[in-house]
Amino acid sequence: MATVEDILMSKGPDIIVADPSTTVHEATVLMCEANVGAVVIKEQNEARGIFTERDLLRRVVVPGRNPDQIELREVMTSPVRSVSLGADVRECREIFTREHLRHLAVVEEGALLGMISLRDVLAVEVAEDEQLLQDR
């Protein structure tokens, strides 16, 4: 079964990073350009939190706050839920479902190596289906 390491190898290091003092609006521009739903907040080389489209909805737009005047440190989700490189697709799937998450940080010995999303797990399964069909 594919592991988190396999997923990172195939999709490449497409992690989007920001500082705690980045404004929400600046972060949304980064997310939009990269076509991703989350940005990781780093400070002193450690992942301090994550800011997602869901956080934007709940903590900024619904309360009617101005995205230009809020820093990520105020609205990020912290700490970030993480997995190790060796975790397999089934474990990730369970975490996404049970904890109602869409993104997981990949961390080894304190170092942030990447992010995997619910969509990445699905893409692995699609690739496995195709391989099965070819092998028939």
Next chain:
Amino acid sequence: MATVEDILMSKGPDIIVADPSTTVHEATVLMCEANVGAVVIKEQNEARGIFTERDLLRRVVVPGRNPDQIELREVMTSPVRSVSLGADVRECREIFTREHLRHLAVVEEGALLGMISLRDVLAVEVAEDEQLLQDR
């Protein structure tokens, strides 16, 4: 293999609906309360479009528009990508991956029966894994 109908039966009719004239801010409150990432825009009993967290990011927050002054008709994605009740989990997974979507409308003979999300497909797979483990 589980079908779209099986998914709808197990999760129930949890579809969130709004009018084209609903403001973005009103829609985000509905999405927040229901803990979902999308709302379907209905007019004359037909699904006209869908408004998702991604649309909020790209079409409202990034361009700096005021969520209280925009109606969903201006920023929804239309038409809605749909599947039929008989589609199976593998087909949905392929559509989500290939078309980079997170939600699909379930439509039979023009009638909107529900929505399924990328997360719903993952939840089916987790349930199948658990069943496999129990059967061993």
